[in-house]
Amino acid sequence: QLQLVESGGALVQPGGSLRLSCTASGDILEDYVIGWFRQAPGKEREGVSCLWRSGGDTYFVDSVKGRFTASRDNTKNTVYLQMKDLRPEDTAVYYCAARGPTYSFCQSDEIHYNSWGQGTQVTVSS
Helix, strand or coil, X not given: CCEEEEECCCEECCCCCEEEEEEEECCCHHHCEEEEEEECCCCCCEEEEEECCCCCEEECCXXXXXXXXXXXXXXXXXXXXXXXXXXXXXXXXXXXXXXXXXXXXXXXXXXXXXXXXXXXXXXXXX
């Protein structure tokens, strides 16, 4: 059974950068669609980005386009979310989630994902 563990969250100043990692065990991550989600205090969890099985990436939140980049390293069974020019409104718990392994395309709604990590806290504050 696929298990996911996120890491890399931290307290960072506005304008700073972070790279979140999501490492899988129990199965081959390459066979899954991987979504990145976030939940800010008092808000519902939202889809941020997604990696297609083919390796393409999609971004669901307009404010992160050009600042966030999702990628895979299949040799490490790990996906990443590189975040730059961070803003206070990016503060949230960030989750990775897997969809599949029978699916190939991304979905922004969390109901389509069946394996979740525990989350990692990102706080953007001066």
